[in-house]
Amino acid sequence: MADVEIFKHDILIVGTGLAGLSAAVEAAQRGKDVATVSITQAYRSHSSAAQGGINAALANVAEDDSAERHGFDTTKGSDYLADQKAVLAMTEQAIPRILELDKLGIPFSRTEDGKIAQRPFGGAGYPRTCYSTDKTGAVIMMGLYEQCLYHEVPMYEDRIVLSIGEKENKIKGVVAINLITGKLEIFQASAVIFAVGGAGRVFKDTTNSWHNSGFGFVLPYFKGVPLKDMEFVQFHPTGLATNAVLLSEAARGEGGYLRNKDGERFMKNYAADKMELAPRDIVARSIQTEINEGRGCGPDGDYVELDLTHLPAEQILSRLPQVRELAIRFAGTDLIEEPAPIRPSTHYTMGGISVNDKTESEMTGLYAAGECSCISVHGANRLGGNSLLECCVFGKISGVSTSEFVEANKVDDDALEVLQKEADEVEANIQNLFNGEGSEDGFKLMAEMQKVLSKNLGVFRNKEGITKAQETIKDLKERYKKIKVKYTGRIYNWELARLYMLGGQLHLAEVIVEGALKREEFRGSHCRTDFMKRNDKKFMKHTMAHYDVKNDTCKISYSKVDLSIWEPEERKY
Numbered sequence: 001m002a003d004v005e006i007f008k009h010d011i012l013i014v015g016t017g018l019a020g021l022s023a024a025v026e027a028a029q030r031g032k033d034v035a036t037v038s039i040t041q042a043y044r045s046h047s048s049a050a051q052g053g054i055n056a057a058l059a060n061v062a063e064d065d066s067a068e069r070h071g072f073d074t075t076k077g078s079d080y081l082a083d084q085k086a087v088l089a090m091t092e093q094a095i096p097r098i099l100e101l102d103k104l105g106i107p108f109s110r111t112e113d114g115k116i117a118q119r120p121f122g123g124a125g126y127p128r129t130c131y132s133t134d135k136t137g138a139v140i141m142m143g144l145y146e147q148c149l150y151h152e153v154p155m156y157e158d159r160i161v162l163s164i165g166e167k168e169n170k171i172k173g174v175v176a177i178n179l180i181t182g183k184l185e186i187f188q189a190s191a192v193i194f195a196v197g198g199a200g201r202v203f204k205d206t207t208n209s210w211h212n213s214g215f216g217f218v219l220p221y222f223k224g225v226p227l228k229d230m231e232f233v234q235f236h237p238t239g240l241a242t243n244a245v246l247l248s249e250a251a252r253g254e255g256g257y258l259r260n261k262d263g264e265r266f267m268k269n270y271a272a273d274k275m276e277l278a279p280r281d282i283v284a285r286s287i288q289t290e291i292n293e294g295r296g297c298g299p300d301g302d303y304v305e306l307d308l309t310h311l312p313a314e315q316i317l318s319r320l321p322q323v324r325e326l327a328i329r330f331a332g333t334d335l336i337e338e339p340a341p342i343r344p345s346t347h348y349t350m351g352g353i354s355v356n357d358k359t360e361s362e363m364t365g366l367y368a369a370g371e372c373s374c375i376s377v378h379g380a381n382r383l384g385g386n387s388l389l390e391c392c393v394f395g396k397i398s399g400v401s402t403s404e405f406v407e408a409n410k411v412d413d414d415a416l417e418v419l420q421k422e423a424d425e426v427e428a429n430i431q432n433l434f435n436g437e438g439s440e441d442g443f444k445l446m447a448e449m450q451k452v453l454s455k456n457l458g459v460f461r462n463k464e465g466i467t468k469a470q471e472t473i474k475d476l477k478e479r480y481k482k483i484k485v486k487y488t489g490r491i492y493n494w495e496l497a498r499l500y501m502l503g504g505q506l507h508l509a510e511v512i513v514e515g516a517l518k519r520e521e522f523r524g525s526h527c528r529t530d531f532m533k534r535n536d537k538k539f540m541k542h543t544m545a546h547y548d549v550k551n552d553t554c555k556i557s558y559s560k561v562d563l564s565i566w567e568p569e570e571r572k573y
C-alpha cells in the first residue's frame with residue numbers, strides 16, 4: 001500500500017485562482033470546513049496575470065447600459081452557442097458581485113467623480129470593463145487571498161492533484177503528490193470543486209502560465225464526467241510575436257491601433273464599425289489573414305503592429321503600465337515611442353468540465369468553476385473581461401452550492417478505502433514511469449503535441465489538418481507508453497510531474513481534435529476553412545466528449561443549447 005498522509009475536509013477546492021478563492025471565501029463565510037489545494041502558491045495562480053479588467057453593467061460611464069445588454073453582447077459574441085439563461089444569470093450577478101469586491105477593498109481605478117472606472121472592451125456595446133490600471137487580476141486575487149487568511153482557510157500548496165477517488169458516481173476526494181516531500185497524499189472530502197484554470201499549454205504559442213497544463217480537465221473525464229465544447233479555443237489577437245506573452249486588450253480599449261506593413265489600420269476591411277474593438281475571434285482572424293496574404297511586418301512578414309504612439313504618454317503610464325513594461329522586457333520596444341510586434345496566441349479554453357449553472361457536474365459532489373468549467377456562458381467565443389467575471393460569479397456560486405451540499409452529505413465511511421486504492425494506482429503509474437522502457441523522450445512528445453495542435457487547430461482549421469493532428473495524437477499516445485522518467489528522486493521532481501501530466505494532456509488534445517473534426521461549420525473561434533458558414537440546423541448544439549474506458553479514447557455526443565431569450569442572428573460588427 002502506498003505510503004500516504006491523509007487529510008479530511010468537508011469541501012476541497014482544487015485550484016486557487018479567482019474561481020477557487022471566490023469559492024473558498026464564500027464557503028468560509030458560511031462557516032464551512034473548506035480547504036484549497038494547488039500547484040502554485042495560492043496568489044500566484046494565472047488569474048494574477050489578468051490585466052485588462054472585469055465586466056459588469058454598472059453604467060458608471062454609459063448610463064443606459066444594463067445586465068440585459070451585457071447578456072446580449074455576450075450571447076452574440078458567443079456566436080449563439082452560450083446557454084442564455086446562464087449568461088443572463090452571470091450578467092445580473094455581475095453588478096452586486098463587483099460592488100461586493102469593491103466593499104472588500106479591491107482598489108478599482110476610479111472616474112473623476114469617484115465611481116468605479118469602466119473602459120471599452122471588444123464586442124461590448126458600452127464601456128463596461130471595470131479595472132485597476134492593467135493589474136486587475138492581481139488586485140482581486142490579493143483581496144480574496146487576504147479574506148482566506150482572515151478566515152484561516154487551510155491552503156495546501158505545492159501539490160498536484162493526480163487522481164479522483166469515486167464510487168458509484170459519487171466523489172470521495174482526491175489523491176495528490178506533495179512536491180516538497182514527493183509523497184502521495186489523500187484528501188477526503190464530500191464535495192470537491194475543480195477550479196484548475198485553462199489548458200493553453202497543450203498548444204505551442206500561448207499566453208497561459210506553465211500551470212495551465214489542462215491536465216486537471218481530464219481527471220473528472222476519466223471518471224465519467226463529460227467535457228463540453230473543447231474544440232472552441234480562443235486565440236488572443238495581441239500576443240507578443242517574440243514569446244506569445246499577452247499585451248492586454250486594454251491597450252486597444254484605451255485606443256490602440258493595429259497596423260500592417262503598409263501602416264494601414266486594416267481592421268476597417270474586416271469590422272468597419274467596431275474596428276480594433278471587434279470580438280477577439282474576428283480580430284485574430286483578421287491579423288492572421290493579413291499575415292497569410294503577405295501584409296505582415298518584419299523580414300518574415302509574420303506579425304502585425306500594435307500602435308499606441310498616438311496616445312498621450314501620460315495615458316499609457318497611468319492606465320497601461322504593465323503592458324508597456326512587458327513590451328519593453330520581451331520585445332525591446334517602448335510603446336510610448338514605437339509599436340510592438342504582435343500576432344494571435346492561444347489564450348483561453350471556452351470548453352471544459354460540463355456543469356450546470358449551480359456548478360454541479362454529473363457526478364454527485366463534484367463541482368467545477370472558472371476557466372476549466374463549461375456552463376456554458378462563452379459558447380464559441382468569449383468576450384474580454386467576461387472570464388474574471390465568470391470566475392468571481394460562478395466561483396462564489398460553487399461556494400454556495402457545496403456549502404448546501406455538505407450540510408446534507410458528510411464524508412462517506414468508505415471514502416478512505418476508495419482513495420487508498422486510487423493512491424495505489426497512482427503510485428503504480430509513477431513506478432511505471434520510473435521503470436519505463438525509455439525508447440521515447442517524453443519532452444519531445446510534449447513538444448510534438450503542442451506543435452501539431454498549434455499548426456493544425458489554430459485560428460484557421462480544415463479537415464486535412466485536423467486529421468493530421470488526429471493521427472499524430474494517436475501515435476503520441478502509443479509512444480507515451482515507452483517513455484521513462486530519468487530522475488527518480490521524489491523531492492520537487494518536476495520531470496515526473498510534467499511527464500505524468502503529459503499522459504492526461506494527450507487525452508485532452510484528443511478531445512479537442514475529435515470535437516473539431518466532427519464540427520463541420522464555422523462558428524466563433526472554430527473557423528473551418530472547408531465549411532465557411534455557421535450551420536445552425538446541424539450544429540446549434542454542444543459537443544460532449546465522454547471517455548470510452550474500454551478503447552481508451554473519446555466518444556462524442558451532443559446536447560441542447562438554451563436559446564430561450566435571444567433569437568440567433570448573423571453576427572456583424
Ligand SMILES: Cc1cc2nc3c(=O)[nH]c(=O)nc-3n(C[C@H](O)[C@H](O)[C@H](O)COP(=O)(O)OP(=O)(O)OC[C@H]3O[C@@H](n4cnc5c(N)ncnc54)[C@H](O)[C@@H]3O)c2cc1C
Nearest residue numbers: 015016017018019039040047052053161197370371387388
Ligand atoms: C495573461 C492573461 C491575461 C488575462 N486577462 C484577462 C482579463 O483582463 N480579463 C478577463 O476577464 N480574463 C482575463 N484572462 C483570463 C482569466 O484570467 C482566466 O480565465 C482566469 O483568471 C482563470 O481563473 P481560474 O480561477 O479558473 O484559474 P487560474 O487562475 O488559472 O488558477 C488555476 C489554479 O489551479 C491550480 N491547478 C491546476 N491544476 C492543478 C492540479 N492538477 N492540482 C492542483 N492544483 C492545480 C493552479 O495551481 C492554480 O491555483 C487573462 C488570461 C491570461 C492568461
